Amino acid sequence: MNLGIDLGSRKAKFALVQEGHVIRLADHDTVPFYKRYGRLEGEELVLDLAASGLFSAEELEGATVVVTGYGRNTLSLRGARVVSEIRAHVAGALAQTGLADFTLLDMGGQDTKVALVKAGKLTDFVMNDKCAASSGRYLENMAAILEVSLAELSSHWHDPVPLDATCGIFGESELIGQILRGYPVERLCAGVNQTLVKRVLPMLRRFPSETVVLTGGVAHNRALVRLLEEATGRTLVVPEHPQHNGAIGCASM
Amino acid sequence: MHRVGFTTTIPLEIVLAAGMTPVDLNNVFITSPHATRMIEEAEVDGFPRSICGWIKGIYAAVVECGIHELIAVTEGDCSNTRALMEVLSLKGVETIPFAYPHDRDPAGLRFEIEKLMRRFGVGWDAVKLSRERLGRIRRKVKEIDRLTWDENRVSGQENHYFQVCTSDMNSDPDRFEAEVDAFLEKARQREPFRQRLRLAYIGVPPIMTDLYPFVETLDARVVFNETQRQFAMPFDTPDLVEQYRAYTYPYDIFHRLSDILMELERRKVDAVIHYVQSFCFRQIEDMIVRQKLPLPVLTLEGDKPGPLDARTRIRIEGFLEMLA
Numbered sequence: 001m002n003l004g005i006d007l008g009s010r011k012a013k014f015a016l017v018q019e020g021h022v023i024r025l026a027d028h029d030t031v032p033f034y035k036r037y038g039r040l041e042g043e044e045l046v047l048d049l050a051a052s053g054l055f056s057a058e059e060l061e062g063a064t065v066v067v068t069g070y071g072r073n074t075l076s077l078r079g080a081r082v083v084s085e086i087r088a089h090v091a092g093a094l095a096q097t098g099l100a101d102f103t104l105l106d107m108g109g110q111d112t113k114v115a116l117v118k119a120g121k122l123t124d125f126v127m128n129d130k131c132a133a134s135s136g137r138y139l140e141n142m143a144a145i146l147e148v149s150l151a152e153l154s155s156h157w158h159d160p161v162p163l164d165a166t167c168g169i170f171g172e173s174e175l176i177g178q179i180l181r182g183y184p185v186e187r188l189c190a191g192v193n194q195t196l197v198k199r200v201l202p203m204l205r206r207f208p209s210e211t212v213v214l215t216g217g218v219a220h221n222r223a224l225v226r227l228l229e230e231a232t233g234r235t236l237v238v239p240e241h242p243q244h245n246g247a248i249g250c251a252s253m
Numbered sequence: 254m255h256r257v258g259f260t261t262t263i264p265l266e267i268v269l270a271a272g273m274t275p276v277d278l279n280n281v282f283i284t285s286p287h288a289t290r291m292i293e294e295a296e297v298d299g300f301p302r303s304i305c306g307w308i309k310g311i312y313a314a315v316v317e318c319g320i321h322e323l324i325a326v327t328e329g330d331c332s333n334t335r336a337l338m339e340v341l342s343l344k345g346v347e348t349i350p351f352a353y354p355h356d357r358d359p360a361g362l363r364f365e366i367e368k369l370m371r372r373f374g375v376g377w378d379a380v381k382l383s384r385e386r387l388g389r390i391r392r393k394v395k396e397i398d399r400l401t402w403d404e405n406r407v408s409g410q411e412n413h414y415f416q417v418c419t420s421d422m423n424s425d426p427d428r429f430e431a432e433v434d435a436f437l438e439k440a441r442q443r444e445p446f447r448q449r450l451r452l453a454y455i456g457v458p459p460i461m462t463d464l465y466p467f468v469e470t471l472d473a474r475v476v477f478n479e480t481q482r483q484f485a486m487p488f489d490t491p492d493l494v495e496q497y498r499a500y501t502y503p504y505d506i507f508h509r510l511s512d513i514l515m516e517l518e519r520r521k522v523d524a525v526i527h528y529v530q531s532f533c534f535r536q537i538e539d540m541i542v543r544q545k546l547p548l549p550v551l552t553l554e555g556d557k558p559g560p561l562d563a564r565t566r567i568r569i570e571g572f573l574e575m576l577a
């Protein structure tokens with residue numbers, strides 16, 4: 001049995017995998033999770049997984065732990081094998097989709113990664129590195145300003161209001177300006193979703209392939225899927241557990 | 254001795270022939286323990302945030318070390334240098350423009366070199382002597398470079414350091430030569446490094462401080478520092494004009510690429526790290542680099558001095574794992 005852990009900026013995600021089958025998935029908000037169950041011993045992060053109650057003692061006893069994510073970059077996790085995020089996400093997409101040739105678009109809490117996979121092997125990748133305006137956090141901020149739920153925000157793609165600020169925070173005042181102009185909330189939501197597409201398109205165009213596998217929490221945004229399909233003309237595949245893709249990848253390696 | 258600052262490699266031979274102390278302001282900036290504060294000071298003085306950190310660092314270095322005379326490279330390097338020169342002349346710094354002709358025209362380059370010689374009151378005989386003096390040091394640094402890729406006895410960081418220092422010979426050629434000699438003796442007796450992946454580092458020298466040691470923890474080593482090696486001018490050239498024509502950095506990307514391609518093959522490089530400075534025109538050239546190089550390329554962008562940020566570390570790890 002393998003336990004994969006993906007320590008993301010917004011959520012810590014867990015996947016228990018046995019012989020290629022996902023037994024159980026779990027997640028926890030990152031900051032409270034660290035506060036309650038994490039501590040530093042020297043340079044090592046120690047996670048009290050037993051106390052978190054996410055897994056039984058038997059499960060933890062028998063599991064090999066593989067970890068990835070932003071948290072692992074500055075810290076090493078005691079008793080775990082650490083792998084890079086890119087590798088974990090590609091492994092997750094391979095395990096979940098069974099595809100061998102695709103472009104992986106992973107949109108998480110802050111990171112957006114685009115990786116080209118050929119014959120099951122990672123051949124090139126790009127990542128956002130200066131701005132997180134194409135991430136889940138951006139969507140959360142915009143939903144808060146529009147006073148709608150993430151689910152509501154993620155359901156509108158028709159006739160998007162143009163929003164062009166390159167910065168996610170300046171984007172907030174631009175959105176407020178458009179609210180004042182009286183656009184309906186549906187079109188404003190669609191506009192927010194459209195900005196994500198505009199920001200990831202150049203990265204996607206760099207790696208042309210027939211199929212795009214979309215993972216990360218943002219993959220739950222149905223409007224984004226629709227808008228991306230329209231903009232790229234490519235087939236979009238969202239695996240069954242997009243948000244747990246990195247954790248599943250860890251557990252599958 | 255009278256100190257003369259400069260903004261990027263210029264014919265050092267002339268400054269030394271004139272009996273003056275050359276100061277590469279890039280080196281002053283990046284080796285300062287206050288490098289980050291220097292950038293902030295330049296911004297407080299009015300430099301835009303969206304201008305390359307090296308320009309701001311050079312500006313602050315001039316102010317901080319009290320440089321009164323500055324050779325500014327107005328063509329062949331960053332075009333922002335022109336405005337930097339103007340701002341500094343307003344502050345009372347005497348500025349001397351130097352331009353590398355874009356087409357590498359020998360007559361044009363000779364004209365610029367002789368203009369600089371007139372400015373410093375030196376003739377060709379003195380410059381030739383100075384060139385021979387520096388040539389001896391350059392050959393030794395070339396040997397350090399050979400020990401890096403041929404015998405694997407020199408780390409990427411050491412290679413970077415010795416080559417980058419040749420731009421002004423650490424302001425003191427004799428002392429620098431003694432340092433080179435001592436290092437050569439030590440390096441020759443070392444056990445070779447065993448990292449599996451051989452990397453090339455191309456682009457301007459990194460503004461981040463720990464790239465080389467970080468890469469080495471991941472079973473990889475830089476065996477080719479492109480621009481730094483250019484600073485060291487390891488070419489067999491008949492005279493000063495040809496020496497600065499063979500130098501690739503200030504000319505077009507294709508001249509640079511022919512040198513890079515040759516060295517990638519000679520040094521059996523597995524992959525390339527292309528460093529680009531935020532807000533630098535050379536970022537555009539990344540498109541050409543990616544198209545023309547036959548190896549995997551990781552483009553890294555840096556803005557301000559300091560250690561690698563978490564995201565850049567993730568990208569380097571991912572890249573090296575991809576190659577494994």
